[in-house]
Amino acid sequence: MILLTAASAAPGPVAEQVDGDGGTSPFYRWTAPVPAAGRMLREEPAPEQALPEAAPVRRILYSSTSGVERGAIAVSGLLYLPKGRAPAGGWPVVAWSHGTVGVADVCAPSWAGPSTRDAAYLGRWLGAGFAVVATDYEGLGTPGMHPYLLWRSEGRSVLDAARAAIAARPGAIANRVLIVGQSQGSGAAIGATYLAPSYAPDLHVLGTVATGLVMTIAERKGTGYLGKDAALTDPTKMDGAFAMLRVGGIDRALHPDIDPATIVTPKGRPMLTAARTACLHDMFALAKQRGITGANSFTAGVKAYDADMEPAFQIPAAALTVPVLAGTGLADSMAGTSGQYDAVKALCAAGSRIQWHTYPGLSHGGAVNGSLVDSLPFARALLAGRPVADSCKTLQPPGPVQTPRAGVPFQ
Numbered sequence: 111m112i113l114l115t116a117a118s119a120a121p122g123p124v125a126e127q128v129d130g131d132g133g134t135s136p137f138y139r140w141t142a143p144v145p146a147a148g149r150m151l152r153e154e155p156a157p158e159q160a161l162p163e164a165a166p167v168r169r170i171l172y173s174s175t176s177g178v179e180r181g182a183i184a185v186s187g188l189l190y191l192p193k194g195r196a197p198a199g200g201w202p203v204v205a206w207s208h209g210t211v212g213v214a215d216v217c218a219p220s221w222a223g224p225s226t227r228d229a230a231y232l233g234r235w236l237g238a239g240f241a242v243v244a245t246d247y248e249g250l251g252t253p254g255m256h257p258y259l260l261w262r263s264e265g266r267s268v269l270d271a272a273r274a275a276i277a278a279r280p281g282a283i284a285n286r287v288l289i290v291g292q293s294q295g296s297g298a299a300i301g302a303t304y305l306a307p308s309y310a311p312d313l314h315v316l317g318t319v320a321t322g323l324v325m326t327i328a329e330r331k332g333t334g335y336l337g338k339d340a341a342l343t344d345p346t347k348m349d350g351a352f353a354m355l356r357v358g359g360i361d362r363a364l365h366p367d368i369d370p371a372t373i374v375t376p377k378g379r380p381m382l383t384a385a386r387t388a389c390l391h392d393m394f395a396l397a398k399q400r401g402i403t404g405a406n407s408f409t410a411g412v413k414a415y416d417a418d419m420e421p422a423f424q425i426p427a428a429a430l431t432v433p434v435l436a437g438t439g440l441a442d443s444m445a446g447t448s449g450q451y452d453a454v455k456a457l458c459a460a461g462s463r464i465q466w467h468t469y470p471g472l473s474h475g476g477a478v479n480g481s482l483v484d485s486l487p488f489a490r491a492l493l494a495g496r497p498v499a500d501s502c503k504t505l506q507p508p509g510p511v512q513t514p515r516a517g518v519p520f521q
Contacts, residue, residue, distance in 0.1 A: 127386045128369055129255040129362065130214035134221050137186075138252045140171060144182035147266070148273030148310070149173045156188055156220065160229050163236035165191045169220050172274035176248055177263025178255070178363045185267050186251040188220045189275055190232060190242040191282065200284035201241040202316070202493060205272040205302070206232060207295030208244065209322065210352075212389040213258050213359040218251030219244060222389065227520040228292075231479050235290070238486055241283045243275040247298070255366065258359025259294055259324065261301025261425050268302040269310040276313075288489050289318040292478050293445060296320035296436075297423075300457075303430050316492040318430070319485045321437035322474045324445050327456035328424035335455060336448035336507060345416055346404045350381055351393035353404030358385045360423065361416050373415050378407025429461030433498050435488045436466045439477030440512045441521075447508040458502035466501040468508060471515030479520060 140151055149172060156167040168189040176183045192201060208228060211217040224232065224244070232242050245267040249256035257263040272287050289306075291299030303318045326338075345353040357370050374382045381402045384393050396402065434457065438450045447468075454466045465488065472480045491498050514521045 129249065130212070130358070130386045131253050133214070133216040134218065134251055137169065137171065138215070140184035140252075144173050144184055147173050147175045147182070148270040148277065150274045150278040151184055153189070157223060159223055160226070161190065161233045161236065163192060163233045165193050170274065172270060174248065174270035175266050177260055177266055178257045180254060183248060183254070184252055185245060185248055185270065186218060186220045187243060187245040187271050190236055190244070191279070192236045192239060192241065196282040197239070200279070200282050201239060202286035202288065203241045203243055203272060203275060203283050204235045205268050205287055205289045206242050206244040207264060207268050207289070207291035207298035207302070209293030209295050210355065210390055212393065213250065213256040213355055213385055214387055214389065215251050216387070217389040218246040220246050221251055227475055227478055230519075231482070234479070234482050234486070238489070240288070240489075241275065241279075243271045245271040255363050256359055257363035258355055259297060260360060260363060260422055261297045261325070262305070263363070264298035265301030265305045266309060268298050269306060269313060272313055273310060285314045286493065287313050287315045288492070289315060291320050293322040293324050293474065296323045297325040297425065300325055300430075300434070301425055303432060303434065304425060304428060307431055315432050317432045317488070317498070318434045319437070319481075319488065320434060321477050321481050322442060322445050323436060323438065323450040323453045325453050326420070326424045326449070327427050327453055327460070329427040330452070330456040331427070331459040335452045337452070338449040339446055342446055342449060344404070345412060346408060348404040350378070350397035350402035350404055350407055351390060353407055354378065354381045354385045354393070355390075356419070357408070357412065357416065358382060360419050364418060364422055365415060368415065370415075373409050373411035375407055375409055378402060381407060427456060427460040430457065430463075433463045433465065433492065435485055436464055437469065437477055437481035437484065438466070438508065439469045439472035439474060439480065440508055441471050441514040442474040442477065443511050444474035447511055451505070451508050455505055458505065463500045464502055465499050466505065471512055472518060473514040473521045476514065476518045476521040480518070
């Protein structure tokens with residue numbers, strides 16, 4: 111993926127930079143009234159991508175509904191079709207929700223392109239006979255704040271992308287949907303699965319695949335939960351890049367009347383600028399270069415600003431209506447493994463059908479493509495109407511986070 115540094119990103123007006131707006135083309139700015147959710151607004155050829163399994167890729171703009179009370183909105187994304195003629199009835203479709211790239215518009219995968227890892231992953235789904243529609247999420251690429259990690263917003267973007275793709279390609283894309291997401295996208299995928307029966311009952315969702323789980327299930331039942339490390343929940347204890355994305359994304363979306371700059375220290379100010387103009391790996395590099403951490407980035411005011419984050423982040427405890435495959439790399443030091451176990455356990459306790467796979471030696475990134483050994487057979491079973499295995503009666507805690515295995519791609 112081509113990433114912009116804070117110095118090289120398009121500067122844009124100061125007002126735009128509060129929400130990371132700017133730097134993308136006029137294609138992303140829809141000025142007419144937005145029609146009902148799930149309609150294709152326009153398309154254009156996407157820049158060439160390294161996906162030999164795909165026909166020419168299309169950049170798309172479609173209608174959706176904001177998850178943070180902005181009403182009808184336009185959302186951008188990408189549409190991939192396999193090469194060749196569609197089968198009778200059309201290709202089933204993967205509704206893909208990507209992992210964290212940043213909150214600035216220039217980080218949107220439809221603008222910057224997917225990472226090499228994600229391109230390899232989506233190529234496998236295309237090769238297996240699925241179309242893929244990949245949302246950028248609300249406010250990423252398009253004007254307005256990106257409600258980072260807020261599942262209601264991201265879930266609606268995922269579902270409306272599938273609706274728009276199916277309607278725009280009658281006969282080529284079937285209304286047979288598999289929701290798939292990684293990391294940030296895992297919460298989007300589970301959120302979309304939870305929302306689908308009420309928000310998009312017209313979609314025929316077959317099941318869901320979620321890897322590198324970044325989510326909390328509310329109202330957990332029973333005992334034996336492991337809990338998350340504070341470094342995954344408290345911005346003052348988080349990595350400097352993720353802490354600033356949380357404050358500039360989640361908290362900014364929940365408190366649009368407050369500029370996060372009011373609770374950022376002089377030490378953290380370069381990271382806030384980077385969050386508004388650059389992307390994740392540039393932010394990692396800046397944090398390392400300047401010693402910026404969550405602990406030295408914020409004033410005491412962050413506590414009040416961040417106080418209502420967790421209720422908005424938590425997905426309700428409810429029985430999901432379709433089977434879910436969850437995948438966890440046991441060397442996942444980025445999302446941790448205990449929180450992933452807790453999420454699976456809570457979904458099981460709520461009555462969901464969860465198939466959980468763990469991958470020794472695979473990291474947060476390595477488990478994406480590593481999980482295909484299980485997720486592709488899972489998807490084929492769902493397409494064929496066959497039952498899939500459920501892990502809920504055999505769950506075991508994952509143990510300490512392992513060391514990543516050498517020689518595995520994308521570790």
